Amino acid sequence: MAASAPTVLLIEDEPQMRRFLRATLRAHDYAVVEAATAREGLAQAAGRGPEIILLDLGLPDGNGLDVVREIRRTARTPIIVISARGQEPDKVAALDLGADDYLTKPFGVPELLARIRVALRHALDRAGESDAEEFAAGALVVDLRRREIRRHGERVHLTPTEYKLLAVLIRRAGRVVTHRQLLEAVWGANYADQTHYLRVYMAQLRHKLEDDPNRPALLITEPGVGYRLRDDASPATTGSSTKLARPGSR
Numbered sequence: 001m002a003a004s005a006p007t008v009l010l011i012e013d014e015p016q017m018r019r020f021l022r023a024t025l026r027a028h029d030y031a032v033v034e035a036a037t038a039r040e041g042l043a044q045a046a047g048r049g050p051e052i053i054l055l056d057l058g059l060p061d062g063n064g065l066d067v068v069r070e071i072r073r074t075a076r077t078p079i080i081v082i083s084a085r086g087q088e089p090d091k092v093a094a095l096d097l098g099a100d101d102y103l104t105k106p107f108g109v110p111e112l113l114a115r116i117r118v119a120l121r122h123a124l125d126r127a128g129e130s131d132a133e134e135f136a137a138g139a140l141v142v143d144l145r146r147r148e149i150r151r152h153g154e155r156v157h158l159t160p161t162e163y164k165l166l167a168v169l170i171r172r173a174g175r176v177v178t179h180r181q182l183l184e185a186v187w188g189a190n191y192a193d194q195t196h197y198l199r200v201y202m203a204q205l206r207h208k209l210e211d212d213p214n215r216p217a218l219l220i221t222e223p224g225v226g227y228r229l230r231d232d233a234s235p236a237t238t239g240s241s242t243k244l245a246r247p248g249s250r
C-alpha cells in the first residue's frame with residue numbers, strides 16, 4: 001500500500017501550513033515531499049517525480065507563477081495552486097499557465113482531498129485510458145460519441161456552440177476552467193477577453209440543463225476565475241458527509 005501511495009510535492013513557505021498539510025496528507029495515505037522555496041520546489045519537482053504538486057503562490061524567493069511556467073515546460077504533473085485572499089489575479093494567471101485547480105486559504109480538508117482526487121484521476125485518464133464515452137452528473141447524461149444530451153431521460157437540444165462549451169467543461173469535469181481557457185477553446189484566441197459571451201451562453205446552458213437555472217447545481221460559477229462542471233465524483237465542497245475515497249486507484 002505504502003509503496004504505491006501517490007507522492008505529493010508541497011511547495012509552501014509557511015511552516016504551520018506545511019505541518020497541517022503534511023499531517024493531513026499522510027493521514028490519507030499520501031507520501032509527502034516538501035519545499036519551502038520556489039527554487040527548492042523546482043528541484044524537487046524535477047528530481048522526485050511527484051504525482052501531484054500543491055503550490056503556494058506567495059513564496060519568499062519568487063512568484064509561484066514562475067514555478068508553474070517552469071514545470072509546464074517539461075511536465076504535465078497536476079498542479080493545485082494554494083492562494084491567499086487578494087491573490088485572485090495571480091490565481092487566474094496560474095490557471096491560464098496550466099495549473100489544474102486552486103484552493104483559497106482557508107480551505108477544508110474534504111475540499112483539499114476532493115481536489116487532489118480529481119486532479120489525479122484526470123492525470124490517469126490522460127495517461128492512457130481511452131476517452132470516456134459518456135458523462136453523467138446528477139440528472140444529466142451526455143453521450144459524447146453521439147453528442148446526445150439527456151436530462152431526466154429527456155433529450156435536450158443544444159446549439160453547436162452550447163455543445164462545444166459543455167464539451168470543454170466535461171473534459172475538465174470537477175476542475176475549474178478559466179474564462180480565458182473557455183473563450184479560447186470555444187471561440188478562439190481573438191475572443192479571450194469577451195467574457196460576456198460566456199455569461200450569455202452559460203445562462204443558456206443552465207436554462208437547458210439545470211433543474212433551477214438560478215441555483216445551478218452542475219455549472220458552478222467560480223467568481224472572478226471561471227466555471228466548474230460538477231461531476232458525480234467531485235462532491236459539493238461543503239458536504240460534511242464527504243466520503244473519503246482511497247487515493248490513487250491504481
Ligand code: CA
Pocket residue numbers: 012013014056057058059
Ligand atoms: Ca506563502
